[in-house]
Amino acid sequence: MTAQQDDPSFKALTQKISRTRGIGCESYKEKCLKRRIAVRMRARGVHSYDDYSKLLDEDAHEYDQLLDALTINVTKFYRNAETWAALLRPYLVDLWRARRGRVRAWSAGCASGEEPYSIAVAIAEAARACGETPPWSHARVDASDIDRESLERTAAAEYPEVTFSEMPKDLLRRYFTADAPRRPVPEIRRLVRVLRHDLTRERPPDPPYDLIVCRNVVIYFDRPMQERLFLTFAEALTPGGLLLLGKVETLFGTARERLALEDPRERIYRRPA
Numbered sequence: 001m002t003a004q005q006d007d008p009s010f011k012a013l014t015q016k017i018s019r020t021r022g023i024g025c026e027s028y029k030e031k032c033l034k035r036r037i038a039v040r041m042r043a044r045g046v047h048s049y050d051d052y053s054k055l056l057d058e059d060a061h062e063y064d065q066l067l068d069a070l071t072i073n074v075t076k077f078y079r080n081a082e083t084w085a086a087l088l089r090p091y092l093v094d095l096w097r098a099r100r101g102r103v104r105a106w107s108a109g110c111a112s113g114e115e116p117y118s119i120a121v122a123i124a125e126a127a128r129a130c131g132e133t134p135p136w137s138h139a140r141v142d143a144s145d146i147d148r149e150s151l152e153r154t155a156a157a158e159y160p161e162v163t164f165s166e167m168p169k170d171l172l173r174r175y176f177t178a179d180a181p182r183r184p185v186p187e188i189r190r191l192v193r194v195l196r197h198d199l200t201r202e203r204p205p206d207p208p209y210d211l212i213v214c215r216n217v218v219i220y221f222d223r224p225m226q227e228r229l230f231l232t233f234a235e236a237l238t239p240g241g242l243l244l245l246g247k248v249e250t251l252f253g254t255a256r257e258r259l260a261l262e263d264p265r266e267r268i269y270r271r272p273a
């Protein structure tokens, strides 16, 4: 972050945000931080980082607005549906058999919950493929995010129709209530545990995991942070465990030696058994 170091007022502002709100700004891409802070500065009509810093002191609500802007949380059920189909067969079905239903998954950066409930649905589908009926009491999906509001929405688990546009209709009927807002059925909901967690500062919540899904999150981090995180994921996986990244994210660094690329198109990696 050379430019950030060259810009003392920007550096002072990001250090202050990190200190007061416990978000590790130093690990985010500078361009990304600048763009989002600029959105808030424009919205409040301030033109310098120093003035924006003063505004934060005077208006606590602006901190919430800024954190919302920093932790962009666009998401959907079965986002990139073809990825979920590829994950189910053969990977999740094999995993379900090998673990005899004791499948542990982690949705890291889960936003408002569409991703962890999608994982729960995919696990349920793997169970069904193996002829197992609910409750699938030994399976679990940890859903974590840094953003409290997103976590509240994950826990509330109420979703408008538009969030299901990529989800196959048979899965929607099988695993969600019919009325709007739709809710996951109790067997799915029971699988998901909601946790606050900062990927840049904390160890994984409850390793080891058989499946880690971290999609469209690391793109916001700088390269050293991405590399550290990939290694952390590799270490948190069980032998034979899977890592799923976002469509535009690629594993690099030391973690490449620990994880094999199974499906380059869908960004599925596996720790050798």
Ligand SMILES: C[S@@+](CC[C@H](N)C(=O)[O-])C[C@H]1O[C@@H](n2cnc3c(N)ncnc32)[C@H](O)[C@@H]1O
Binding pocket: 024, 071, 072, 073, 074, 075, 076, 079, 108, 109, 110, 111, 112, 115, 144, 145, 146, 147, 150, 197, 198, 199, 200, 214, 215, 216, 217, 220, 246
């Ligand atoms: C674009 S959303 C991705 C949601 C979901 N994974 C998906 O692909 O549909 C990015 C999420 O990362 C979360 N996030 C950003 N920084 C984080 C951090 N340091 N620790 C944990 N989550 C973080 C944001 O709050 C946001 O919910």
